[in-house]
Amino acid sequence: MAMKEFVISEAQTETAVLVGLITQTQDERKTNEYLDELAFLAETAGAEVVKRFTQKLPTAHSVTYVGKGKLEEIRQYIRNEEEEEREVGMVIFDDELSAKQIRNIEAELKVKILDRTSLILDIFAMRAQTANAKTQVELAQYKYMLPRLQRLWTHLERQGGGSGAGGGKGSVGLRGPGETQLEMDRRIILNRMSLLKERLAEIDKQKATQRKNRGRMIRVALVGYTNVGKSTMMNLLSKSEVFAENKLFATLDTTVRKVIIENLPFLLSDTVGFIRKLPTDLVDSFKSTLDEVREADLLVHVVDISHPGFEEQIEVVNKTLAEIGGSGKPVILVFNKIDAYTYVEKAPDDLTPRTKENLTLEELMKTWMAKMEDNCLFISARERINMDELKNVVYQRVKELHVQKYPYNDFLYQTYEEEVE
Numbered sequence: 001m002a003m004k005e006f007v008i009s010e011a012q013t014e015t016a017v018l019v020g021l022i023t024q025t026q027d028e029r030k031t032n033e034y035l036d037e038l039a040f041l042a043e044t045a046g047a048e049v050v051k052r053f054t055q056k057l058p059t060a061h062s063v064t065y066v067g068k069g070k071l072e073e074i075r076q077y078i079r080n081e082e083e084e085e086r087e088v089g090m091v092i093f094d095d096e097l098s099a100k101q102i103r104n105i106e107a108e109l110k111v112k113i114l115d116r117t118s119l120i121l122d123i124f125a126m127r128a129q130t131a132n133a134k135t136q137v138e139l140a141q142y143k144y145m146l147p148r149l150q151r152l153w154t155h156l157e158r159q160g161g162g163s164g165a166g167g168g169k170g171s172v173g174l175r176g177p178g179e180t181q182l183e184m185d186r187r188i189i190l191n192r193m194s195l196l197k198e199r200l201a202e203i204d205k206q207k208a209t210q211r212k213n214r215g216r217m218i219r220v221a222l223v224g225y226t227n228v229g230k231s232t233m234m235n236l237l238s239k240s241e242v243f244a245e246n247k248l249f250a251t252l253d254t255t256v257r258k259v260i261i262e263n264l265p266f267l268l269s270d271t272v273g274f275i276r277k278l279p280t281d282l283v284d285s286f287k288s289t290l291d292e293v294r295e296a297d298l299l300v301h302v303v304d305i306s307h308p309g310f311e312e313q314i315e316v317v318n319k320t321l322a323e324i325g326g327s328g329k330p331v332i333l334v335f336n337k338i339d340a341y342t343y344v345e346k347a348p349d350d351l352t353p354r355t356k357e358n359l360t361l362e363e364l365m366k367t368w369m370a371k372m373e374d375n376c377l378f379i380s381a382r383e384r385i386n387m388d389e390l391k392n393v394v395y396q397r398v399k400e401l402h403v404q405k406y407p408y409n410d411f412l413y414q415t416y417e418e419e420v421e
Contacts, residue, residue: 139281146186
C-alpha cells in the first residue's frame, strides 16, 4: 500500500540531491566519502545525483536534521531548478531520519524525502529474486514503516484547507477518521509482520535441514563490504555463473556451491555484502540468510584495496560479523582489485609525514602481511592475478580444518573419492 512512497522507480530516472553532516565524530573527508557511497546507492536505485549539500553541526538537528538556514538553501536550489525546468525529484539524507524530521523537511521542501535506510531498502526490494529474499525485505520495510505511519496520513490534514499539520482549525472533523485509519493500518502491518516472521521461520527450518544434509564437508563463506568482488571470486573458484555486477548489493540471496581443489571438496557460499550504517531492521531480517556465515568453518574476508577507505570497510565488516555471531572464526584476508590500486608519490622535497595514500602496493602488502602472516593475500579476480595462490591457501586451510573436524583419515579420503565421483 504505502510502500511505493519509499521506492524509486527503476524504469524512470529521477534527479536527486544529497545531504550530509560534518560532525564531531565525522570529519569532512569522511562525510564526502559517505556521500560518494550514497551517490553510488542512488545510482544503483536508478536516480541521478545533481547536487550535494553538507553542513557542520555537533549533531543532527532533532527537528530538521540540518539547520534552518541550510534547509532554506536547499529549498532555494530546488526552486531555482524548477524555474529552469529541471525538476528535483527527491532529497536523500545520509542518516536515518525520524518521522518528525521527515514530516518537517517535506513540509519545507515539498519534494520526496528519503534517508539512507529507505534507499537501501529500495535497492534490496529491487534486487530480491527468491521468495526468501522478498520475504526478508518486506519484513524490513514494514519495520521501517511502522514508526513512520503518521506521515503517510498528512494528506488528510491538507484536505481541510486550514492550518494543517499544526492541528489548528483546518484539522477539525478530520482527526477522528485519520486516527482510526492510522490504527487500522498499524494493525494490518503488525498482522502482516507476524505472518512474514512465520514464513521466515519455516524457511529457516528448511534451510537448516538442507545444511544438515550436505554431509561432512568444510564450509567456507565469502564475506566483505558490498561491491568488493565476492561474486567474481565465487565464479572463478566454483566455475559457476553467479550474478556479478559493478553495483551495490548485486547479491542478496546466499549462493552455495561445491568446490573441488585437488580432489578436496568443500562448500563455498557467497553472501550479501555489508555496508556502513546498515539498517538494523535489515540485519535482523537477513539473519537467516547470514546463517551460512555463522555456521561456516572458514571465512574469506574480501577487501577492495583500491578503495581509499578500505580499512574502515574492514572494521565495518568485522563489527557486523560480531553482531550476527560470526566472529572468532579462522579468517583469510584477501585484498582484491590490486590492478586498480593507485597511490600518490611524494616529491623528494616534501618533508611532511607519509600517509597511507603515499604507500606503494608493495609497501602496503608488507604492512598487512606482517600483521596477518600467511593469512593475507593480494589478488585481482577480474584479471585473475594470484588466483592460483589463493586456491593453494584455501586448499591448505580447508584440509587442516577437515582433519581437525573429521579426524578419521580413512573415512575422510573415502568421502573425497565419493564426492569426486
